[in-house]
Amino acid sequence: MRAPDDERFFIMVVPxxxxxxxAIVTPFDQAGEVDMASLVSxxxxxxxxxxxxxxVLNAHAGEGTSLTEAERVEIIRTVRDEVPDLHLVAGxxxxxxxxxxxxxxRAADAGADSLLVFPAPSSLRFGYQAGSVQGRxxxxxxxxxxxxxxxxxxxxxxxxSLELLLELCAHDxxxxxxxxxxxxxxxxxxxPVIRREFPDIQILTCQDEFLLxxxxxxxxxxxxxxxxxxxxxxxxxxxxQAHDYDRAKAVHDRMLPITQAVxxxxxxxxxxxxxxxxxxxxxxxxxxxxxxxxxxxEDGARxxxxxxxxxxxxxLGQPVGA
Numbered sequence: 001m002r003a004p005d006d007e008r009f010f011i012m013v014v015p016x017x018x019x020x021x022x023a024i025v026t027p028f029d030q031a032g033e034v035d036m037a038s039l040v041s042x043x044x045x046x047x048x049x050x051x052x053x054x055x056v057l058n059a060h061a062g063e064g065t066s067l068t069e070a071e072r073v074e075i076i077r078t079v080r081d082e083v084p085d086l087h088l089v090a091g092x093x094x095x096x097x098x099x100x101x102x103x104x105x106r107a108a109d110a111g112a113d114s115l116l117v118f119p120a121p122s123s124l125r126f127g128y129q130a131g132s133v134q135g136r137x138x139x140x141x142x143x144x145x146x147x148x149x150x151x152x153x154x155x156x157x158x159x160x161s162l163e164l165l166l167e168l169c170a171h172d173x174x175x176x177x178x179x180x181x182x183x184x185x186x187x188x189x190x191x192p193v194i195r196r197e198f199p200d201i202q203i204l205t206c207q208d209e210f211l212l213x214x215x216x217x218x219x220x221x222x223x224x225x226x227x228x229x230x231x232x233x234x235x236x237x238x239x240x241q242a243h244d245y246d247r248a249k250a251v252h253d254r255m256l257p258i259t260q261a262v263x264x265x266x267x268x269x270x271x272x273x274x275x276x277x278x279x280x281x282x283x284x285x286x287x288x289x290x291x292x293x294x295x296x297x298e299d300g301a302r303x304x305x306x307x308x309x310x311x312x313x314x315x316l317g318q319p320v321g322a
Contacts, residue, residue, distance in 0.1 A: 012146050014175050015087060015114050017202055018219045019053035020233045022046060022226035023091075025276050026062040026075065027285040034071055038285040040082040045284060047086045051234030053220065054087025055079075056116055058107075061224035061272050064091050065121075066291040072103075073110045080111030089148065089222070092140060093118040097132075101139035108143040115140060116148045116178060116222070119158035127157040133164060134171075141173035148176040148204070148222065154183040162190045169198040176202035178222045184213055191217050208263050208271070212252040215240035228275040228282075229258060229314055257308035261301075270297060277302045278309055283317025 024046070027038035046052050057079065058064035058072045067075070076090055090107035092115050094100035104115055117140055120128065140147060149168045152158040159181055160168065168174050177194070181187065187207075194201060195217075204222040205214040215221065215237055226233040232255050239248035262274040274297060276288035281302070290296070309316060 012144070012173065014200075015054075015146055017053045017087070017089075017148075017176060017204060017222065019051045020220060020226050020230055020237055021054045021056060021087075021089065021204070021222040022052065022230050022233075023056035023059045023061045023206075023222065023224040024227045025272055025279065025285070026058075026064075026067065027276075027279075028287065028289040028291065030287055030289055032289055032291055034067075034075065035286055036074075036078050038287075039075065040078065042279070042284050043079050043083045043086060046230060047083055049230050049234065051238065052226075052230050054089055054113070056089040056091060056222060057112075058093075059089075059091030059116060059118075059224075061227050061275065062091070063272060063291055063294065065093055066294075069103075069106070073106050076107055076110035076112050087113045089114050089116050091116045091118060093121070095120045095122050097136050097139045100136060101142060104140040104143040104145070108145050112145060114146045114148060114175075115143065116150055118150050119152055119160075123158040124152070124156050133160070134167065137168060137171050137174065141171070145173075146175045147171070147173045148178050149174050150178045151181050154181045154186060162186075162193060165190070165194065166197055169194060169201045174201070176204055176219075176222075178204050178206050179214070179218075180206040182207055182210065184210065187214055187217075209259065211236060211255075212240075212248060215248065216243070224271065224275070225259075225262070228262065228278045229255065229309075229312070232258075232312065232314070254312045257311050258305070258314075261305045261308040269294065273297050274301065274305055278305045281306045281309065281316050282314070 027035040029035045090112035092103045094103045151160045202219040204220045205218040206223045207214045208225045236251040262271050273290050279285045280288045
């Protein structure tokens with residue numbers, strides 16, 4: 001792979017994310033500051049799980065847009081230093097092309113291995129002009145890291161058409177698609193086209209509520225849901241890749257109460273708060289604090305999440321530091 005440059009080309013090693021790559025939460029202490037000790041121990045635990053191929057830092061589940069520029073850099077640098085050999089995907093989310101290019105370079109300098117490129121936030125409402133997305137990817141690629149293209153839900157104006165997805169797949173720095181279109185008609189009709197035209201592109205589902213449907217045609221899952229239950233996510237992916245429907249359906253049904261408690265909520269954004277509550281009860285992070293605009297969940301939510309985890313046989317533990 002190579003990234004475009006005015007004078008030379010960078011040679012890139014293609015990452016292998018054909019497994020489960022959790023987009024993790026960012027632990028905060030009760031004062032709302034990044035809890036680096038919890039972050040490191042949490043990432044260290046994820047690294048021990050067979051089938052986990054890496055982690056995504058500073059993305060949606062990690063409240064990346066609520067972190068300062070310095071915090072995003074320090075998170076990457078700390079995990080890089082303390083959890084060696086764990087593949088680190090850095091979410092880059094800036095709106096302006098120059099801004100997101102600088103964010104990508106800072107992530108590369110801090111030790112990220114690859115980049116997850118979000119669409120420009122302004123495109124969610126306004127869409128994008130012809131050529132602007134390609135320019136965004138060209139600019140980000142100057143950081144010299146492999147890129148995962150993030151296709152947003154089809155209900156937004158930031159979603160990519162099949163034509164644009166194919167053009168991005170042809171970009172020398174792009175090695176994977178994180179597909180979150182949440183449109184099963186598009187998934188069933190467009191995935192075969194991408195497979196045919198770009199057989200080496202890794203297709204990674206992130207469709208938390210549609211995992212049973214999308215795992216079958218995916219190379220892996222790059223998904224926030226795996227931040228809470230990576231073991232079950234790996235089990236589901238392996239069953240789907242073995243074309244064992246009965247086993248996959250059994251895993252899905254075990255997960256369903258957790259899916260309902262975490263994702264079938266008033267707003268999808270509440271899933272981060274819900275997962276933090278579950279991770280506290282798993283003994284994996286110390287506190288469930290979130291930063292505004294996220295808010296604490298309603299009374300009883302923690303008990304519902306804990307009960308769902310227990311019903312699925314997910315190990316629960318003592319709170320960190322107890």
